[in-house]
Amino acid sequence: MTTLTVTHPTGAYPIVIGRHLLADFRQHVGTTAPYIVITDTNVQPLYAHHFDDALDVIVLPAGEKHKTLETVNGVYGRLLRAGLDRSGFLVALGGGVIGDMTGFIASSYMRGVGFVQCPTTLLAMVDASVGGKTGVDLPEGKNLVGAFKQPFAVIADLETLHTLEPDEFACGMAETIKHGVINDPELFTFLERDSRPMTAARPELHQMVESAIEVKREVVQEDPYEHGRRAQLNLGHTFGHAIENVSGFVVKHGEAVAMGMMVAAEVAAALGHCAADLPSRIKATLLAHNLPVTIPADLDVDAIITMMGSDKKKKGGVIRYILPRALGDCFLTAAVPHDLIAQTITALQE
Ligand SMILES: NC(=O)c1ccc[n+]([C@@H]2O[C@H](COP(=O)([O-])OP(=O)(O)OC[C@H]3O[C@@H](n4cnc5c(N)ncnc54)[C@H](O)[C@@H]3O)[C@@H](O)[C@H]2O)c1
Ligand SMILES: [Zn+2]
Known part of the structure; x- marks a missing residue:
């Protein structure tokens, strides 16, 4: 297990990387505060069982076409009914679509509650869950409504990548190779010299x-x-x-x-x-x-x-x-x- 710390204008947060991290979720986030999990229909049956002390688990339809204000609008009432106030937090359990929407909800519900990213796609781990950009799409285009909202922790459990479809894994590799080209020649040459594709x-x-x-x-x-x-x-x-x-x-x-x-x-x-x-x-x-x-x-x-x-x-x-x-x-x-x-x-x- 390794931890990287991201600093930002209003503080800092850890990114924990390792295997079987979700099983000890509470320990890794370091809080006993109440929380609600937001996930999608593909991820819920696979990994939501790790969050058995959540106030609620909200399961949204999977896919980019559901990354909308309509989907987000349906969540606020459930947070209220489950009793979540500003002492609690949200957990984004899924890929970048769930991370972006959950972050946006966290930025706006009761003028802001904390949130934790638990990215379950390679793309979300190496890209979407880091940096605090959150939001939804409009019919006119992607990510046109949103907010900067930093998570207070990112828990990247590599074990979750075992169930990812191979083409989704490859999409995360594209962003990984991109990061090598932008700023890490060593990462690039490792992937260049590697004799077989990366896998979970x-x-x-x-x-x-x-x-x-x-x-x-x-x-x-x-x-x-x-x-x-x-x-x-x-x-x-x-x-x-x-x-x-x-x-x-x-x-x-x-x-x-x-x-x-x-x-x-x-x-x-x-x-x-x-x-x-x-x-x-x-x-x-x-x-x-x-x-x-x-x-x-x-x-x-x-x-x-x-x-x-x-x-x-x-x-x-x-x-x-x-x-x-x-x-x-x-x-x-x-x-x-x-x-x-x-x-x-x-x-x-x-
Ligand atoms: N905020 C940012 O800085 C940032 C950066 C890059 C991308 N993004 C956003 O991220 C989104 C793309 O993210 P994505 O590629 O993770 O898409 P996604 O969230 O749609 O996930 C891809 C698919 O994999 C499924 N899935 C997720 N985890 C799984 C697992 N462990 N096992 C099996 N299936 C799983 C999902 O249900 C979905 O069907 C886009 O909306 C993009 O705009 C945001
Ligand atoms: Zn991208």
Whole structure:
């Protein structure tokens, strides 16, 4: 078991990483206060039994399409009826969808109650549960309503990843590889040299998750409210979000991030910003961990580019891209010719 500490403008919280942590949940959060668990229909039957002293367990429908104000609105009354007041706290038990919604509820219920993240997907462990961004989607787009709300603990129980679908595990690997490219060359080269895909059973998982969280921790500590450096975490995301959207969400987020990282690397290499072999190194590493490296041919290039224009990172009418300069070194730039992006996407289509 290891613990990392995240400091933020109003305090600090531990991220506990290990196996079989949920069985000793109370001990790890270090409080005897009353709490309510919020989880989803897939996770409840697997892991809710660890929380037998909860005031209530609220089970929400699983999936991004339920990350809405309607779902959140249905929760507040149940918290009241179960008797939760500001002396109690909420537990988010699930992936990033549950973490984002529970954090948002915790930020607003009675003007704020404490909450603990118990991420059960690899993506939620290495990315969504750390950094205090919470929220819900609107019909107009993802994460358009939300709040910064820091958890008071994150309990990452690696054992829960055994039950995760392989494609969901791979999506978490995309963000992990992304963290290596942004800020941890050692993490990247470990995954590059690894002869087999990472799995929940492998002992190396612990160190990998810890290193990936460490990257996010370092970035969010420096830029807690996303005014600057935190934009680096969006490597592959400007292209990825557009691909995800144009595919009608058939391409999953992590898969789209993998494709988006390929576009970013190829564009950076074409402009001479990075070594010529960086795209092939990223490609081999993504492939080794069961991620796609080509863009489906049926996705229209113009539609992808138009969609990028509506990305919320667009600033003052200019789209800004995060490009790799080297492993562990990325930068933000608007100076990418439109034609080069179109050519790169086309060249990556299978
Ligand atoms: N707040 C942030 O900083 C941040 C960062 C990245 C992503 N996100 C958000 O995270 C969400 C994506 O998170 P996600 O990929 O975890 O999605 P998710 O929460 O939808 O989980 C994916 C699927 O796995 C199931 N599941 C979860 N844990 C399981 C387990 N242990 N065993 C079996 N099944 C399990 C879920 O029910 C769901 O069907 C998006 O909404 C995204 O916007 C937030
Ligand atoms: Zn992402």
